[in-house]
Amino acid sequence: MLDWFDANLVTMVDGVAYGLLLFTLAVGLSLIFGMMDVLNLAHGTLYLIGAYAAYALSDGSWTGLLIALLVGVLAGVAGGGVLAALTQPLAQRGHLDQALLTLGIAFIASDIFSKIFGSEVLPISVPSQVAGSITVFGQVYPVYRLLFIAIAGGLAVMVYLLFERSSLGALVRATVADRDMVRASGVDTRIVMFGVFAFGAALAALGGVLGAPILAPGPSVDETVLVLSLVVVVVGGLGSVTGALLGALLIGQVQTLGVALMPVYAPFLIFGAMLLVLAWRPQGLMSLVARA
Amino acid sequence: MGAQISSMRRIAAGAVAATMLLAGCGGGLGSEAQTVEGPVKIGLLVPQSGVYKSLGDDMKNAWELYLDQHDGQLGGRDVETTLADEGEEASTGQAAAERLVNRENVLAVTGVVSSATMNGVADMFESSQIPLVGSNASPTTLTDVEYIWRTSYVNDEPGKALGEYVADKVDGSVYLLAADYQAGIDEVEGFKETFGPAGGETADEVYTPFPTTTNYQPFLAKIRQSDAKAAFTFYAGGAAVDFVKQFKAFGLDSQADLYSAGFLTEGGVLDAQGAAAEGVLTSMNYNHDLDNEINKEFVAAYEEAYDKKPTTYAMASYDAAKVLDMAIAEAGDDLTSTTLNEAIGGLGDIESPRGTWHFNDIGTPVQMWYLREVQKVDGGYSNVVIDELGTLG
């Protein structure tokens, strides 16, 4: 028993790191979909905005990283604003039209990024103090990932408190559950919705800046991020921060511990896990949204 | 009204019958090979988008460099290069190849990065009798062909070249880890072919989902647990960068030597890996520091034109141009796709930046393989040839 843990504990820690990365990516999508009922397939593009900002601005110093964070998040919010504005006219037209539009935007953005940054894999610099590795539970582990766990974990806690324990969060959750009721009580739901869209986009871009050393930007990375986010959102349940966290941590472990235990089935694990969850609970692990 | 309809029907039926009868002369009939007088059209089929774009750029650069150095001529004829985007999948590659052969009517085609694409277009080149001088892709199963040539290598040769060396050098077991697609499987099979008979001991053989794996920690943990003293791998592109960086970050480099097929550290990926790649040992049919006259000139010219050192991908494309140059000259006045193909088959030794090589019976190179190590050179990291691994092909 102890042997098993000795072999796999570090992998499970890595699973937490990966899961937290997925959370920062997916929670925005979950809220945007749950709140605005907008299927935003350009979500991976928001990650790329942050990741490319990290490539361009993070030069190995802490100030560089902070500048990258600032620029990345602002660019992400701007991107989110653009997406919200462009999808506004389609509000009544159903998910497929939104999918068509946002996918088109994602394709265009992907092409522009390739033209600017090239299609080679890009080296991401991290501040030198965290660029090395230390020994954790008897094995060597990169310092940056530990830092990431700390930061992303803190972020997750903040987002959770914000949405589940504050009055602002109650307002948002109410709008997800019953938009008309909230509007009837006098709140301008459009502001709430745009705010959530911007917040979700900012989180995705933030995930991009911080996650770039783990998941580097490149030509098909937006598709990878999008599919992973969709899986987490569907497993966790639309519109729920707790659901996104549970789903992300689960998928994180599937992708690390699962792969370590069953490497032969590695490519099937993530979708197999999703199918199992959906077969058991078609609405996801935790759902607030009344409509499917 | 009734008469109108029935006469319309008759016309329609007549048209259908006529088209059926004459269909034998319809689209797709390849005409008898016409002798080409004057300028020749060569198709350059490389990826211009997607994950293989950087290889496509290298191949395009080297091709254009050769033409520049020869006044835009091959074999004394002016050359018009028709560029086609191979894309990422076999379907786009097939469509692009069809366009080159059936619409642009090229004399020959060069390039092709994806092995799946090469398999998909092989039949078309064979039946249209148009030579394909491939400069990258090389499935191991493509052996019974007349019109397909490859100036690069065969997909199991980088592994085959290393097997014996690793068996001699490593005192312990070797962990085999490769990307889960045919090229990775071929490399490992090639490695095992020479590793086993030389007395090597395998710790395990695992394939990582490709291209979806970005986190290698679970696999590296297994290497650690196996106590292997070395690892043989195959990765290229983004996966190569991720793997090498994580190999170092998770401390595997203190336990095991990292051997690989040369693509792990070839070209732009080495820049992205930086210090993490130091000490990695790879096998390749070429390196920019090879000590011969042709290579020195080639590297200097390539660096001046494109501001970076040439890779094996560029070198193979350069050689493809050279092959066509020699063969077109050889075919002389009676230049058709068929005579060109015969001329290619009749070429002897080819003087190349990689040394001297020639085609074997199945149209792939007989060439020397080199062992390279990543070392710190002039403030940066570079592959340095440290040994010769023998001739294959």
Add this chain to the structure above:
Amino acid sequence: MRRLGGVGLLLLLLALPWMINPYAISTVTRILVIGLLAISVNLLTGVTGLPTLGQSAYFGIGAYTGAIVSTTLTAVGPAQMLLAALAAGVAAAVTGPVAMRARGVSFLMITLAIGEIAYVAARRLDITHGTDGYAGIPPVVPLPGLPALRLDGLVYYYVLGGFLLVFGLVMLLLRSPFGLALRGLRDNESRLRAVGYPTSTFGVAIYCIAGAIAGVAGSLWTSTQQFVAPGDMGFSVAALALLAVVIGGLGSMWGSVVGAGLVVLTQDYIGGYLAGYGMLLLGVLFVLVVYLLPRGIAGLPLPRRVSA
């Protein structure tokens, strides 16, 4: 009026190999095949209200079945089409009930999972020859006793025949009571169920039919390309098929084919001339269609004339 247009279009399709070069003809052949795939998507998405990203799985099963049959059993095309439809239909029957437990985005994600699992399986199994693809497929024989079709123009006629056959069957299906019930499923499933229709059975039934159609399209693909690779059934194929349906107008079968044509042309043809810009052009196409054609191409008002 519409019948005249239909006959005119048919004549044009028949005369096509005489008018354009072999590369263009094989592009049109590919459009017909992808159009058939788009029709199978449309049956689920446009008619029954179930958006799907998984039809590429059944397309691939059909394509590989066609390949295996052609190299082990027979080169006769219709036999390949039948077996491909059977294999894909069975696969749909097995996976359908799982998918039909959900609706909306959950359904979409389940079908995505099915598509991805099938894609990975194609890459790994020995029977599909892995990632290097299944080569060595002999040219298709249209009917027992006839010679194999080697010219692009003749293969086009074979595919056109298969396409028209399936298209006709789909039209019959849509006009049948079952077809009307499907639209009821899309518009208000619970009410339909309350009135006594077995909506779950209908759902699985149309899922199998759509799967079989995708399988036939797959076998036609194999006959056209004489090669199958896992990439022919990947996520991008599924996504582009769905988008072709949206571009063409949900529910309109000929719209789906036109949408498929637009996507294929943009990607292969034009992208081939503006090398490297294929993705950008597709993206622009999508954005333009969303804003300019709110109900797809089929929603465009056609010129009206007093009927003859």
